[in-house]
Amino acid sequence: MANKEQLSALMDGELEREVQASLLDSFGDDVELQEAWSRYHLIGDTMRGELAMDMPFDLCDKIALALEDEPTVLAPQPAPADTIPQRNVVVPFVRRVGQQFGQYAIAASVAAAVIFGVQQYQGQDHVVPTSPVLNTIPVGGNASPVSVHYPKDDSRARQQALTEQQMSEQRERINAFLRDHQLQQRLHQAQQVQE
Template identity: 40%
Template sequence: MAQHRDELFSALVDNQHALDDAWLEELKSDRDTAERWQRYHLIGDVMRSEMPEQMSLDITARVAAALDDEPQLLAPKATDKAKPKGLQGFWRPVAQLAIAASVALVAVVGVQQYGAKSDVPQPSNPVLSTLPAMGTAAPVSLEAGPPSGHEGRLIQAEQQRRVNAYLQDHAQQLRLQDDEKANEDSEAKPK
């Protein structure tokens, strides 16, 4: 119903509907309807580019009324009882230093504890031993040669397969990094 009334009001303003006596009486008696009538005419004039060169638009009374309706904000008075800066200035760096020392201590103790609880047996001479990425620990020595026979060839074939897998993975990672870098560069350049 309200939408039909708005459409009828718009049609009256655009001279697409006849203005009857009931509408005239409503325009005379209802201030909101009269203001709306003026706004619709102003909108139509703007849309048809028929605005006058100068237009008197006095909104001071409405702004003053709106300000009067606003509640007053009562702020507490500022007090001069501030904390002394000297004491605050002294304790702040001390507290920062204490926090940094605590974090460093936790990091050192955590690394030591993490390293001490390893399930992998520690070799007697760490220079002569290594831990491979997969499998078990194998001693490394100048005296130890590769196993001979069929078992030696199987071990060498397995090692060669692992090395090739690492090399392929490395090449793939490099390609992915290059692709990501190219995408970032193309997104960073303005079009």
């Protein structure tokens, strides 16, 4: 087997012909010598700045050997479905119901606060603000209460003039809005359960 000094001398062209021929003959049988030859050429190319842009590194064999040496980790088998406690199924249902009631409670609280505020606002003596930009009182006079709608005489006549077909179309649109709202709530709840 050739030593590293002979290999380096061969690369530099400083080796005698007899030794050079015997060293080249030993290349075919010695894998370690071939790897050293490749590494020396890579080092020389790097030092001269002639390194190729894309280097062919074969890491697959090294990774495969490393994986063979790794210990095998056995994961436990998942529990059958019949051994899962049933209380886990009930908890998400209770949570969903609680969230729905919480949402309705918040919406009702906000609506009650707005109605109470508007009614209190109307009960006060109105002072005309000095700045027209900050004027929140409608041009026509007082603001009407939010909770109660008092139709005028002409609106009653218009309401009675609606045909039966217009009323059914209006009901269909309202029902479509309600169905869409319920569908959106179900989708939102399904996403929360999955998370």
